[in-house]
Amino acid sequence: MGSRAHYATLQGGTFGLYYSQWGAHHLELDLLPGPEPATRFARRQREQSSWMWEGECDGACLIDHDERRLLLFCHCDGDQSYRLAALATLARTWPGWRVEWAYDGPQQIKVVVGHAAEVTPPSPQAPQAGEEWCDELVTVIHQGRTRAYLVDSAAAVIGIGARFLDDYLSAWPTITSCPEKVVAGVHLDLDDQSAGIWTTSTLRGALLDVGQRWPGWHWSNWGDRSAEQARRVAGALTVPEPDLAEGLRALAAEFDRHQDVDSATRSASLLLGLTDILIAGARSSGLQVHVHTDNAFTHRPMDLTSDEKAVVHAAIAGVMTSCR
Structure with missing residues (x-):
């Protein structure tokens, strides 16, 4: 349970996880x-000696002060416009840094910091296809004819391979219009055996x-x-295009809300409130109480100054002005 994240830092040759x-x-x-501020925040979280299992990792970043490089991936609301706005704003608030998306997820970050000698593609x-959440x-x-489908994983299309493609295409229902929000896509040209994939999430080595899975194809x-x-x-x-202005408005609203009770700590806050009630009731009855705080509480929220918040608002406004 949770939305698990890793934060890696490199500074002066010293690695922190x-x-x-x-x-x-x-x-x-x-x-x-x-x-x-981001480094300060990362180092407030629980220090680790090893990486979590890749399938559990929902987001991660590498803050490399030595190379002035920020490498990250996360959910970004599953929204192209919001993600585009976040990356455009990060480019302003991290001046002089390379801000890059980790398309291969945590394994890409591990390779960069030298914690993985070999990357194994997922099974x-x-x-x-055909479900509401696709x-x-x-x-x-x-x-010469174009057909379209909605699936739950574009990267998994690569995994099925050319050999079994016809079986899946005949089973998937076709669509004639595209929903407003699409988070990834695969294009297959059977006539010239070429293909491409894009994502606003991760490919995880696909x-x-x-x-081997697509012999003779160019990807x-x-x-x-x-x-x-x-x-x-x-x-x-028609494939929907991200709306930067819409994404910026959503980003500004989320940032403000995040400073009060963010999505990451809302559940922990509710649990802490319930714990306080139970502790007070038990102690009023003369009982001795011992509280164990487990993973539900392993998150420390931001502690931004007014000036640091203002930097973010100014950057969002600057991007908004430039896109008009």
């Missing part, structure tokens, strides 16, 4: 104020053994550029 049970859901908000799992777009061109990693898929299906399907 920290953990929060609730930090991944809005990790980007804790990074927005810039390198010094393929068939993507599901928000990843697959488009296919065959004999492209590492693509040559491209488009990063988060949904426009690449849109260009290839132009006229057949």
Whole structure:
């Protein structure tokens, strides 16, 4: 249970690794104020001697002061526009730093800091299609005709391989219009055996053994550029584009709310309140109380100054002005 996050820091050659049970859901908000506040925040979390299992890690960042590099991935509300706004704002609040998305998730961060000698691609799992929560777009061109599908994992499409593609395409229901929010996509051109994938989340090594699963195919990693898929299906399907202004408005509102009771600490706050009530009742009855705080409480919220908050608001406003 939780939204687990890792925070890694490198400074003066010294490595630090920290953990929060609730930090991944809005990790980007804790990074927005810039390198010094973000580092201070990261080091307030629980210090760790080892990385969590990759499948448990919902978000992570590397704050590398030596290389002036911020490498991160997180949920970002599962919204292209919000994520674009967060990255644009980070570029302003981290001046002189490289702000980069970790498309291969925690394993990419581990490789950068030298904690993994080999990256193993995940075991393929068939993507599901036709469910309400499917928000990843697959488009296919065959004999000049374009078809489209919604699945729950674009990266998993790579895992099924070319050999079994026809079986899945015949089982998936097609769509004729695209929902407003899509978080990833795969485009397959069966006529020339070329393909591309983009995501606003992570691929977690899905492209590492693509040559074995798709012999003779050429695959491209488009990063988060949904426009690449849109260009290839132009006229057949409209792929939604991120709205930076809308994302900035949502980011500003989330940042303000996050400073009061953020999503990462709301559950912990409720648990702490309930614990206080139970403790008071027990002690009023003359009982001796011992409280064990487990992972539900392993998160320390931000402690920003007014000036640090103002930096974030100024950066958001600056991006908003530049996009008009």
